Amino acid sequence: MKRGWIAGLLIALSLIAGLTEYGYVRASTSMYLSLLDEAQERMSKGEVRDAQSTAERLERRFEGQSGMFNIFMYHSEVGHIASDLSRLKEYARTGDASEFLATASCAKTEIEAIREAKSVRWDNIF
Amino acid sequence: MLTIIIRTVMIYLVATVAVRIMGKRQVSDMQTSELVITLIISEVASLPLENTERPLLNSLVPIMMIVAIELIVSLLMMKSRKVRSLICGHPIVVIRDGSFIDSQLRMLRISREDVYSLLRAKDISDESGVKYGIIEPNGDLSVITQEEQGDMDIESKDLKDELRKLDDKKEEP
Numbered sequence: 001m002k003r004g005w006i007a008g009l010l011i012a013l014s015l016i017a018g019l020t021e022y023g024y025v026r027a028s029t030s031m032y033l034s035l036l037d038e039a040q041e042r043m044s045k046g047e048v049r050d051a052q053s054t055a056e057r058l059e060r061r062f063e064g065q066s067g068m069f070n071i072f073m074y075h076s077e078v079g080h081i082a083s084d085l086s087r088l089k090e091y092a093r094t095g096d097a098s099e100f101l102a103t104a105s106c107a108k109t110e111i112e113a114i115r116e117a118k119s120v121r122w123d124n125i126f
Numbered sequence: 127m128l129t130i131i132i133r134t135v136m137i138y139l140v141a142t143v144a145v146r147i148m149g150k151r152q153v154s155d156m157q158t159s160e161l162v163i164t165l166i167i168s169e170v171a172s173l174p175l176e177n178t179e180r181p182l183l184n185s186l187v188p189i190m191m192i193v194a195i196e197l198i199v200s201l202l203m204m205k206s207r208k209v210r211s212l213i214c215g216h217p218i219v220v221i222r223d224g225s226f227i228d229s230q231l232r233m234l235r236i237s238r239e240d241v242y243s244l245l246r247a248k249d250i251s252d253e254s255g256v257k258y259g260i261i262e263p264n265g266d267l268s269v270i271t272q273e274e275q276g277d278m279d280i281e282s283k284d285l286k287d288e289l290r291k292l293d294d295k296k297e298e299p
Binding site: 003004006007008010011013017018021049070071072073074076077 | 182197
């Protein structure tokens, strides 16, 4: 029966790791997607300062969470998003709306792809 | 490089603990499923060493799950002969009362020469003095000679079932 307990413990640890990753990535990506939507909306309306502050907020948050993301995701994925968010801030500072909106779309696509990749779906399983 | 060094130590410890928990035997004594699992663990364990971009959890969690599944399967195999037979197979009698059973050899896709080779490794020159020659699930040949067995009954359930199946096959028209 000792083996049974060890097996149960290992399964529990695996499930904790899996559910933690799922929950964390899901919650974080939702937050970043809504912030990116907000930034795009503000830039589209010409509210450049507001768009810039949203972009800065995005970059700061992502920097703070990148350690956790690196535990769950490929480092290159995290790096691409960090790079996009950094450029977003610069485009907002220079008032380059078209580049801002394009970069925000890229960042959204990458974040959505990560969110989908971490979902429990048949196409991900196979 | 420092990351790889630390990862190597961690993976080594995890893989050692995993193999220790599973109670591995030598490669030659392993069941097929055990060999497959050992190969999978070694492959999965090496992935974060090859690619430092890959999160360590992507290897640790599969290793933990594989060990857990192996422990559960081994528990089930202990409790159920059917499960054991399904996963490991069962012993196959290839020599009985000094004669080869060719149908069993064909089923195993081995020749008489292969069995002679295994007999010679046990210092037995041919099948004539062999009461039972049994190919075990791990591929080894077990030999019970006429002298050893004498008139005693077979105690092993696996072997009894196998002999009963052979007797049933003989009786079929």
